[in-house]
Amino acid sequence: MKQRISILADLRIKIGNETFDNPIWVASGTFGYGTEAPDLVDVNRLGAIVTKSITRQPREGNPPPRIVETPSGMINSIGLANIGVERYIREMLPIYENLSTKIIMNIAGTDIQEYVEIMKMVESVSSVIVGYEINISCPNVKKGGMEFGVDCDMTAKLTAKLRNITERLLIMKLSPNVSDIVSIGMSAQESGADAVSAINTVVGMSINANTGESNIHTTYGGLSGPAIKPVGLAMVHKLYQDLSIPIIGIGGIVNREDVVEFMMAGSVAVQIGTANFRNPGISEDILDTLEIFLEETHRAAATELIGAVKTHS
């Protein structure tokens, strides 16, 4: 565990009625259930943990090979392997009671009914979850997932249904694999989402030239990592121009400059994804250096960065 350095700048950020200690979160599916790497990271320093997508039933996930590296990135097709909502409630929620970090539960489903059922089950038992991130953008499952995220009407319908069930934070996680992310974001906003997060992975493929084989069992997978950072920045900035709800920025963030850029593009907070695989403690390092950056640039609060990019035109 690392020593917290003296803080001058105010790192807190707010979404809906929820205040987070800092804007450095970890992204769903890249940090397990938050309990996997206790030696390497003090999870209580994180602004929030977004847990791995949970489905109604446990899922085995896709056959191997599931991941492959690409230039400055990686492709994954895990296929939403997860323990299912019942084990999540039974085994994970009690652990979260003892963490001081805020937990956001990520939910995935194949139809509206599945999302609703999962959320109702959690609502009925626990208050430890501060909010939900709704995965409508997973490229690696046959049914559901991205189908929602590319369709305004389905996004609106799903958001409205879930809004009826919970008063906790409702964050819709958007797909970059669309012609117009802003219209999807608008649908979420108008149907009551507290925030949107963007982006999930970009559909990609990888082939081994020597063997001729696809490097991913399901042929297509989701591209993540620094390679997609420019895509994430553009989408966050576009959303920021038109939406009034907060945006949580995701995509290839590996250091404090990346965080600053995503916040300047319009993010109120960010999620670290692929970078956790190199170093599960990287978010703590980024947090430390972000504090230094704010002090050095004489900013009193992290919130000063939000949307602060100076465009030329």
Next chain:
Amino acid sequence: MKQRISILADLRIKIGNETFDNPIWVASGTFGYGTEAPDLVDVNRLGAIVTKSITRQPREGNPPPRIVETPSGMINSIGLANIGVERYIREMLPIYENLSTKIIMNIAGTDIQEYVEIMKMVESVSSVIVGYEINISCPNVKKGGMEFGVDCDMTAKLTAKLRNITERLLIMKLSPNVSDIVSIGMSAQESGADAVSAINTVVGMSINANTGESNIHTTYGGLSGPAIKPVGLAMVHKLYQDLSIPIIGIGGIVNREDVVEFMMAGSVAVQIGTANFRNPGISEDILDTLEIFLEETHRAAATELIGAVKTHS
């Protein structure tokens, strides 16, 4: 100029009625008009040169900064700076008469009328152009460009109009910034395109964390280079599943493995883009090593690679 090594494998590929010496082409906007770097490349060895997008009137292009590097890629917002079709006809076509490489003219417009007018002007004067690549996917201009490429109906209408004007190769260049590239490709096919090329650049953004300024004057630009290779491969492979016309693969190709992967995903030929900026002669190097690869893997013809990827599912 480099010595051509002895050839065993047949590198020729065919699109429509046109046979190309080899599948290694250079991409529009990354090789100027084909005459810029005579010291560094023997253009006659290229399978084809796709020239910079030409508009009806000359265009100044966008203000600087126009380009910036990103992880394993770059963003550009040149804004279709070009000499206009009249100077193209007057100054470039005569030069092309003396090249043995095939020239594909890339055309961009803000409405159907502009595309039609440009093509008619060229049709009426020259036979040196073997075909047209129609840019319906430029992310860096306010009007036109990508508007076409994200809309099936507009793609169909434009393709049909141009098909009426020319018997030369008609290649529609597709945008990756869409929810469903296959439906756009199908529209092009059904309206008479001889081939599609994919992909153009991915919309991206870059910010200087220290100054807070956008690194691109127009805020958004087009991401290219190895970072987008997985995206290009996925889109080519998807198109290959459903289309019957040839696909020309583009996106982050920098070496022979990349060429092999794009051909295995379903490309009949490939275009080298960003890599030319590092080394204008890179296509020649790739061609040499591709020949060796084919020999080493006992393939008699480059065409054996097309669509040869082995998927698991």
Next chain:
Amino acid sequence: MIIERAYIKSNREVANNIWEMHFEAPQIASEYSGSGQFINILVMNAWNHPLRRPMSIASVVKGNISIIYKIFGEVTQLLSEKKVGDEAELMGPLGNTFSNWKNGTYPILVGGGVGLAPILNLKNECDTHHVKYDIIIGARSGDEHFMDHEPEKNIILSTDDGTIGVKGTVMVPLEKMAKENENPYLFACGPEPMLEAVRNFALSNHIPAQLAVESYMGCGVGLCQGCVIHRQNGEIGRHSYHEKYSLVCLDGPIYEAKDIHFG
């Protein structure tokens, strides 16, 4: 499990394209629990290769760790260009260990290609614990070997082309030696086809076998769910919460041959 910046103490080519590197990594060495474990190496700060590279531990001696690696792609190429005194960032020790080799059975160690590291490590542990064993090392050709063929010491080399030792795959001497010894227990590491052959032989002859498997790893610590291998039955693995797959980074890389299959 620790992340440790480690000095490179040596780096040399021991056979054709096969390299050996020693690190000074006292923290990881102190947590090390036996042959089979691996480290996850970060060679450069740049992010063009976002992922670490897993490498089996070949030896641990007084705070020093060694690996044996083959140049496959860019990262192992960069590794080979490292000089004495340079640093690398190691995460480890990771994974489980070979087991049951000092419980009265007769270990037959089988290594192929770069699957040498954990097998050499186990060999040394056997030597230290005065456990008798046979060892068979396979390669395509003699230039990939850096040990001597010494049948009298039960060290058997094999090559596909017959340039050194027994001609053929490791299966030829293995089948012979498994029959000659009582209570044989196979311990194997190498390319997948070899492991599959060893597994088939072991299962059909009811000989116990442990395999050190490889899989493409995203994190090495259970975060990414990327490194799965097919389970044969539902009874292995604390960490792998699914029936069909097992996480190699946590519940492997050493498996009983009967517990997994290769898809």
Next chain:
Amino acid sequence: MIIERAYIKSNREVANNIWEMHFEAPQIASEYSGSGQFINILVMNAWNHPLRRPMSIASVVKGNISIIYKIFGEVTQLLSEKKVGDEAELMGPLGNTFSNWKNGTYPILVGGGVGLAPILNLKNECDTHHVKYDIIIGARSGDEHFMDHEPEKNIILSTDDGTIGVKGTVMVPLEKMAKENENPYLFACGPEPMLEAVRNFALSNHIPAQLAVESYMGCGVGLCQGCVIHRQNGEIGRHSYHEKYSLVCLDGPIYEAKDIHFG
């Protein structure tokens, strides 16, 4: 114009964060045509930085080329880690040259920051051709200077903090010297604010000036259209086929101050 693999003959830090490197690059040296030209450097084979990095030529002596560079980001950092005997791939010589400095005018050379390289190069050319000149070098602080303040030899240093030479920007000595000499001709290279100040001073005092400008370059050879600078009037540039913009890589990097503006 050539692409040449060049040996690194020296690489050392000459002032705080400012480095000098010598290459053996006989082919490029033989095509070199004068100060102002630049090379486009490829430091590594990996593609995480797809683009080369442009660097002004600081000297050309018998097949050897030198550059002076500042560590800004990853690539210049990597450059600084190169050892004697390592290689880099150079493309060049690129761009145009300073002109009219030996035509009877009195050159005043102005360099700031890393904008030193082409100015030092021009200084040496003036020395070789026995052309008399003044030279003014600016920096933020003394530790960024690697020359001596020698007013008696017309070598004037300035620092923002006054630690060496004249306190203030280069404009202070420049305005004085421009007035003291007859037929002054300014030659400047440095950060954009400095160039803009020199340009304004030159234009309002009707003194001719040549500026070595920088812009973000994709290719260095006219393929990408990325490197444009704003034109002041439509009369410059063979290669830049537009009125509003000029391609710095082909028609620059040296421009008459009156022909361009900084947007």
